[in-house]
Amino acid sequence: MNDDAVRTAGRVLDLFQGARLTPTQRRIAHSLVEHAAKAAYLSAAEVAELAGVSQPSVTRFAMALGHSGYPALRRELRALTTGEPAEPAEQNAMQSAVHGETEHLRRVAEQLHDLDDVRRAAALLIDSRPLPVLGLRAAAPLAAYFGYFAAKVFPGVRVLDGGGTSLLDRLDQAHADGAGAMLAIVLPRYPRESVEAVREAKAAGLSVVAITDSAVSPVAEHADVVLPAAVGTQLVFDLHTGPMAMAMVLLQAMCDAAPEPVQRRLEEFEATAARRHVFMA
Incomplete structure (x- = not known):
């Protein structure tokens, strides 16, 4: 000591x-x-x-x-x-909820001491063309956030954030176009359609990486790799700080696994954005 x-x-x-x-x-x-x-x-x-x-x-x-x-x-x-x-x-209820999120992030950080699962998930996803990213209901904004950044460096990212009868059609189309894996973001209260879509993906032969709140969530048993990150439950609606951090860690691992094409696509994007004056700064 x-x-x-x-x-x-x-x-x-x-x-x-x-x-x-x-x-x-x-x-x-x-x-x-x-x-x-x-x-x-x-x-x-x-x-x-x-x-x-x-x-x-x-x-x-x-x-x-x-x-x-x-x-x-x-x-x-x-x-x-x-x-x-x-x-x-x-502490008032708002302070307590935010302090609770710091605890969730601490747990994510401890979990990332061993990066084997994150790297295995990244290896599965970067080889999929196209790459479907599933996120329904509460998970839809997080799927869109991940998809927005992932699409900058990986071709063929398809965000599946709408349910209904067309969801499985879009999943079928992704598989027919060559998809070999899917990222599924499934958060409480675990939409039935999300779990069914994961089952369909597995039945079609796709590998599934799941970001969810717990290793025992309903989607975990159907996934090849599970990346758990707890959600905050102290407010009327859940806080998703932990799952968002996990999603961006996963994207970083994907970038680390393919540094040269990622760097090339980033440079191409920056050149295009500058030419079109996309950003103010």
């Missing part, structure tokens, strides 16, 4: 000095000290798993230290271990 890690562990340990803790609570305290570097970013469930205790035990532990619950203890841990100012103890 280096000097910084020792100092961080010491600051976390100081939180528990003098507190009368049960054996279970001492176990939790030991786990937090042992994992001091990341303690400020762990959920109550993750702390419980590390310590081998129940999640309610973690809540009771935080209250034994004088906090209203585990989130309040985590704010103090974050201030101690990162040097960041503690978040305000009382």
